[in-house]
Structure formats: C-alpha cells, structure tokens
Amino acid sequence: MATLISNSAGETAQLGEAWARSAVAGWVIGLCGDLGAGKTQLVKGLARGAGYSGRVHSPTFALIHVYEGGRVTLYHLDLYRLRTPEEIADAGLEDYLRRPDGVTVVEWAERWWGGADLPAPLRPPDGPYRRVRMEPLAGDRRRIAYEDFGH
C-alpha cells in the first residue's frame, strides 16, 4: 500500500497522468471516496496520460464514457447510481470491470467491491488492478492511498 498527499486538483491530475503513461490494455483502476474527493480530477489526468486530448466528463448519468484516439483506450465508469452487484451486471459493465480491451477507471468502485454495509462484491478483475482510496483532508489536501493486485 502506498500513500501520498495531493495539495491541489492539479497535483491529483498529474498523478493520474503519470500512472497512465505506463498503462497497458487490461489494467483496471478502482477509485473509492466520497463526493468531491477528487476522483474525476484523477481521471482527467489519466486521460491526458493515455494521450486523449478531448474533454473528460463526469459519467454519473451516462455510466460510461470512452476516451479513444490516444495510445490506449480509456473506459471511464461511474457506479454511483448502481447500488448492487446485480445492477452492475445488468448494466452490462462486467467486461469493462473484469477484462477490458483498454484501461478501465471506475468511480465509486466500492459499489463493486462491496463493504461493511454493502452486498457481497462481484468477482475482481481477471488482470492487474489498482485499488485507490481518496480522502479529503483540510482545505485542498487529499490523502490518496493505493494498492496493486494481480500483478
């Protein structure tokens, strides 16, 4: 587990950009953290690092956005509105979560992995994945902790 502190939205995006520069297809990144924690800021950096030059949107209402045309395709999922593993499966998102043909980043990944007050988790990705927890500290500071699995 690695932990670091981001002091600004820009720093969080830079972190995502650095991660994406070495990203290869099949990698899954799950982001946990409350509203406003900075998940979408990180995704903006990931998209830039993947070589995507367009705008990044919050997919809360779309469930998924696809950023193509860079070095690797980035799938941006948001599970906020899906409360159970069944809803996630019914939405047809499992392939993106388990074995993407690009890189997948998921906001509200706790919906998928489960937790104390949530139903049992779906199966984790088939390949490597990074589990990220983002926590607001005072002001603009955010604690970003992450752990890699399946490498």
Ligand SMILES: Nc1ncnc2c1ncn2[C@@H]1O[C@H](COP(=O)(O)OP(=O)(O)OP(=O)(O)O)[C@@H](O)[C@H]1O
């Ligand atoms: N260190 C920081 N890292 C990331 N965002 C920060 C930071 N400091 C301030 N912010 C601000 O916090 C907000 C984070 O919003 P963002 O949309 O990324 O959150 P989110 O986790 O995606 O929330 P949601 O669950 O609603 O999708 C932005 O307005 C951003 O400018």
Ligand SMILES: [Mg+2]
């Ligand atoms: Mg968001």
